[in-house]
Amino acid sequence: MALGINTCFAVKRWTRPDEILHIVSNQLGLQMCQLSVDTLPLADPRSAEARTYVRQFAQAAEAAGVEVHSIFTGLAAYSTNLLLSEDVAARDAAEGWYASLIELGGIAGARSVGGHIGALTIATASEPAHRERALDELRERMLRLSERAEAEGLSTLLLENMAVEREPGSLLEDAVEWEASLATASVPWQLCLDVGHPVAMAPSDDDDALAPWFATRWTTNPMLQLQNSRPGADMHAGVDEADPMSGVNPARVAAALADAGWSESPLLIEVMPAHELRDDAVVPMLRRTVDVWTKVLA
Numbered sequence: 001m002a003l004g005i006n007t008c009f010a011v012k013r014w015t016r017p018d019e020i021l022h023i024v025s026n027q028l029g030l031q032m033c034q035l036s037v038d039t040l041p042l043a044d045p046r047s048a049e050a051r052t053y054v055r056q057f058a059q060a061a062e063a064a065g066v067e068v069h070s071i072f073t074g075l076a077a078y079s080t081n082l083l084l085s086e087d088v089a090a091r092d093a094a095e096g097w098y099a100s101l102i103e104l105g106g107i108a109g110a111r112s113v114g115g116h117i118g119a120l121t122i123a124t125a126s127e128p129a130h131r132e133r134a135l136d137e138l139r140e141r142m143l144r145l146s147e148r149a150e151a152e153g154l155s156t157l158l159l160e161n162m163a164v165e166r167e168p169g170s171l172l173e174d175a176v177e178w179e180a181s182l183a184t185a186s187v188p189w190q191l192c193l194d195v196g197h198p199v200a201m202a203p204s205d206d207d208d209a210l211a212p213w214f215a216t217r218w219t220t221n222p223m224l225q226l227q228n229s230r231p232g233a234d235m236h237a238g239v240d241e242a243d244p245m246s247g248v249n250p251a252r253v254a255a256a257l258a259d260a261g262w263s264e265s266p267l268l269i270e271v272m273p274a275h276e277l278r279d280d281a282v283v284p285m286l287r288r289t290v291d292v293w294t295k296v297l298a
Contacts, residue, residue, distance in 0.1 A: 001263060001297055004032030004067070006225065006270040008074055008236075009286055011038045013279060017053070017060035025064040027283055028290050032067045034268045035108065037101065038074030045100040051107060058108045068108045069266055070158060070223075071101060073115030083141050084118030084134055084168075094118070095141050099148050106152030112223070113149065114158025114192065117142070120166040138168065139181065146185035156190040156220065161213070163197040163234045170197065172212055183219035191222035194270065195248050196229030196236065204231055205246045214256035221262045225270040226253070226293055236272040238289035242296050254296040269293065 005028060010020045024033050035057060041049040054071075061068050082094040105113035118138060124130050142157075149157050159178055162170045169175040175191055182189035195210055202209035228237040230247040242251040257265070271289060273282045 001257070001265065001267055002032050002067075002069075003267050003290070003293060003297065004030050004034060004069055004269070005286070005290070006034040006036055006072060006268050007039050008036040008270060008272050009282065011036070011074075011272075012275065013282065015039065017057040018064075021057075021060045021064040021066055023283060023286075025066050028286055030290065031065055032069050032266065032268070033061070034069050034270075035071045035110070036074045037071065038076055043074065043076045045097065045104050050100075050104065054104045054107050068110050069268065070110050070112035070114070071105045071108060072113075072158070073101070075272070078116045080119075081121065082116060082118035083138050084120050084124070086121055086124060091137070091141070095145065098145050102145060102148050102152050102154065102157075105149070105154055111155045112158050112190065113154060114156075114189070115160050116162065117159060117168055119162075119164065122166070125166045135168070142182060142189060143185055146182070146187045146189065149187035154187055156188055158192040158223065159189045160192040160194055160225070161197050162194075163200045163229075165201075170201065172198075172216065175213075176216060176218075180219055188220055190220045191218055192225060193222040194225040194227065195253055196225075196227040196234060199231065199248050200229040200234040202231045207231070210248075210253065210256065214260045221260075221265050223266045223268070224257075224262075225268050226250075227270045227272075236270060238271045238273075238285045239292045240288050242292055250292050250296045254293075257297075267293070267297070 007020055014020050024030050037043055040053055044050055083091055085091050102113050124134050159169050161175050164170055169178050179191050198209035228239045228248045229235040239250055
């Protein structure tokens, strides 16, 4: 199995591609990463600065022997409704934003692009007819983005299971429907299974919230994001041990991966250190997390 890391750990601490990739390769011992949009200049993929940055990142990754697996939406984009905004002009802008992100994926030579797609407002989610129209339009926009991804040479687009019910794919049955309906698109939308999100939505630690996701037969085996959360809190924290008392259990995840037969699914650690955490504590925390996941996956 290929283990890598999302570059969200670097936000506001490290900005130069060579700095980030030195940490990924030399300090964490990883050969794969997922580039977070939050590390781009102004987090705007439409800018010339962003295209220049991605080219520099891809060159530095090649020099470091690190594969840029994908480009992924970050916290800045997650703070918006994106493709499910109530305003049509905002939805059009979000589709253009996503198309630019796909273009950056082509520049980076990445396999995939994606993440957060959008969030229904409370008003839209509570009115069945309005909700259905919004989701039908979302599917049309995702199909157009798939055509753009084909032109850029991507293998898949990524639909993440989120931790809020108003966000598509957060519930298992919803994720199954979305993944199946978009599997025959020009470039298929693949599930990005964030292991922390079902746990965050679970009523208690006694609920084995992840088991049904691993037991499901998907059209395309999901890729995974690895983080530690607990019921009621999407923490994106690291882990210090294989069998923590609460939250995501890495040993159980590794066993479920083996049972599911997802031996070729990329695994990306997505840990977001608190901005208040001492700078000199960040890499050691990430190193402990990498060691735990490496041990249980082995």
